[in-house]
Amino acid sequence: MNASVIGIGMTAFGKFPGLGLKELGYQALSAALKDAGIKAGQIQAVYCANALASQLLDEFTVGQGICWEAGIREIPVINVENACASGSTAFHLACIAIEAGLYNHVLVLGVEKMFVGAKKMLTAGGTDLETDLGFIVPASFALKANRYMTEFGLTREELAMVSVKNHRHGTLNAKAQYGKALTLEEVLASKMIVEPLSRLDCCPQGDGAAALVLCHRETAKKSVRKSVNVASSVLMSGSYQNPPDLARWHTDFRAAEKAYVQAGLGPEDLDIVELHDAFTIAEIMHYEGLGLCHPGEGGRLIREGATVLGGKIPVNPSGGLLSRGHPVGATGVAQIVEVVEQLRGEAGERQVQDARVGLAHCMGGDQQGDTKNVTINIFTV
Amino acid sequence: MNMSKKLRPELWEEGPDGPNGLDGADGADGSDGAYGPVLLGVACPECGQKHFPPRQACPNCYCDTLVPSKLPGWGTIYCSTKVWIPSPKIKEHPYHIGYVNLDEGITVPAVFTGADEYSIGTRVQLVVDVLRTEGEEDIFFYKFRPVPPGGESR
Numbered sequence: 001m002n003a004s005v006i007g008i009g010m011t012a013f014g015k016f017p018g019l020g021l022k023e024l025g026y027q028a029l030s031a032a033l034k035d036a037g038i039k040a041g042q043i044q045a046v047y048c049a050n051a052l053a054s055q056l057l058d059e060f061t062v063g064q065g066i067c068w069e070a071g072i073r074e075i076p077v078i079n080v081e082n083a084c085a086s087g088s089t090a091f092h093l094a095c096i097a098i099e100a101g102l103y104n105h106v107l108v109l110g111v112e113k114m115f116v117g118a119k120k121m122l123t124a125g126g127t128d129l130e131t132d133l134g135f136i137v138p139a140s141f142a143l144k145a146n147r148y149m150t151e152f153g154l155t156r157e158e159l160a161m162v163s164v165k166n167h168r169h170g171t172l173n174a175k176a177q178y179g180k181a182l183t184l185e186e187v188l189a190s191k192m193i194v195e196p197l198s199r200l201d202c203c204p205q206g207d208g209a210a211a212l213v214l215c216h217r218e219t220a221k222k223s224v225r226k227s228v229n230v231a232s233s234v235l236m237s238g239s240y241q242n243p244p245d246l247a248r249w250h251t252d253f254r255a256a257e258k259a260y261v262q263a264g265l266g267p268e269d270l271d272i273v274e275l276h277d278a279f280t281i282a283e284i285m286h287y288e289g290l291g292l293c294h295p296g297e298g299g300r301l302i303r304e305g306a307t308v309l310g311g312k313i314p315v316n317p318s319g320g321l322l323s324r325g326h327p328v329g330a331t332g333v334a335q336i337v338e339v340v341e342q343l344r345g346e347a348g349e350r351q352v353q354d355a356r357v358g359l360a361h362c363m364g365g366d367q368q369g370d371t372k373n374v375t376i377n378i379f380t381v
Numbered sequence: 382m383n384m385s386k387k388l389r390p391e392l393w394e395e396g397p398d399g400p401n402g403l404d405g406a407d408g409a410d411g412s413d414g415a416y417g418p419v420l421l422g423v424a425c426p427e428c429g430q431k432h433f434p435p436r437q438a439c440p441n442c443y444c445d446t447l448v449p450s451k452l453p454g455w456g457t458i459y460c461s462t463k464v465w466i467p468s469p470k471i472k473e474h475p476y477h478i479g480y481v482n483l484d485e486g487i488t489v490p491a492v493f494t495g496a497d498e499y500s501i502g503t504r505v506q507l508v509v510d511v512l513r514t515e516g517e518e519d520i521f522f523y524k525f526r527p528v529p530p531g532g533e534s535r
Contacts, residue, residue: 133522134464143478150501191465194462194465195463243482369480
């Protein structure tokens with residue numbers, strides 16, 4: 001593809017009662033522009049991801065609100081909602097816009113404010129049959145875990161190891177919501193939510209924002225920053241197979257194949273992966289979906305330490321959703337911020353040595369046991 | 382006595398054999414012309430695939446003239462989990478949910494009732510039961526329960 005990332009910015013993720021959507025969004029936007037060394041007036045289009053403001057804050061057209069703060073006007077501002085993959089979908093749209101040759105500089109924003117007083121339980125969809133049947137979001141992952149553990153013999157401890165690894169990575173990321181390491185015993189002893197998933201198998205809610213500046217690869221050569229190229233960008237809706245196969249994420253397989261073909265790369269070329277670990281079981285299944293191992297081998301991969309920093313293929317060095325946090329609309333953008341930092345060699349204590357190829361994977365929504373969206377973006381330097 | 386209300390009655394109905402399908406002396410499977418609760422799905426006239434909940438078009442062949450199809454609620458548990466926190470729709474917890482592979486070859490979401498655990502492969506049947514209570518009103522919906530010994534007459 002012709003798009004490159006030349007600027008990144010993000011707020012810390014966490015609980016920020018004093019900061020609204022516009023403050024969070026503006027902080028990330030402003031940091032990304034400074035990083036890219038460009039002025040707000042040079043931005044020619046904005047794709048702003050937000051998933052929950054209409055539900056939680058009675059807000060809409062969030063992107064224009066944040067752009068107003070920055071003085072950005074008279075350009076296309078597109079608000080994007082695709083559940084947990086809203087941010088990565090906004091990024092995908094920005095890549096297409098660059099590919100089409102429409103704009104020189106495009107801004108991608110992801111912003112979410114989830115701590116809004118009374119806690120509201122989020123469901124897959126207000127009118128979905130599953131919602132009426134009490135299928136809360138972690139339940140659809142627990143059902144995958146039930147099938148996966150039965151078919152492949154994955155253990156409860158192996159699931160918990162994902163949380164331990166990602167929380168350990170999170171201690172190296174000043175912007176992570178949780179900065180504390182966890183023991184296997186702490187994960188196993190945490191409150192049961194939906195069997196077999198305990199509280200610490202689940203990502204937290206959070207507030208936060210992240211932003212990216214994209215431009216054409218040729219323009220990027222003149223950038224003040226080391227540019228990171230987009231090798232492929234795939235967005236795909238679910239397969240919704242019935243009968244389903246909940247132990248193998250076929251939507252992942254399909255999207256990964258497409259992304260690897262588009263990039264001319266394979267899983268063996270990857271140096272670092274950020275993937276959608278909303279729940280521990282999801283990370284195990286995405287190892288397989290992305291081809292990091294064969295189906296059924298995800299438990300072995302985590303047990304042998306292949307995906308920890310220093311391992312064969314580090315996964316979620318940022319701490320992932322489990323530790324960095326999951327302000328829904330911001331997550332897909334924050335994952336790309338991490339991949340770019342890694343490929344620039346600027347990730348500090350969590351730097352993966354000589355990282356040249358990175359992948360960001362995100363998913364959003366539930367429909368009939370499948371995801372509604374998957375995005376896979378591959379980056380190279 | 383509580384008032385009662387049917388939740389989403391477009392998706393299920395009680396058969397003449399009553400809410401648990403076993404009120405008739407024989408023929409719980411419908412062999413006597415009577416039957417227990419059924420799910421109200423649709424079938425594709427072109428490829429024969431059945432769907433539940435009903436949808437406008439068949440994802441296999443994109444046929445958009447699907448016809449109503451009653452699904453007798455017999456099947457096996459495909460997967461299950463126990464939810465330990467209240468959901469916006471079901472406050473009384475823990476509760477058990479999962480997916481059921483119906484004998485008609487499709488998989489449907491389910492709340493389970495009638496046992497303490499629900500393992501993969503357990504034979505289950507459709508029943509009608511209280512899903513939750515809202516004030517004085519019992520809200521009825523479909524559930525699945527393990528088939529009692531000898532309860533499956535086919």
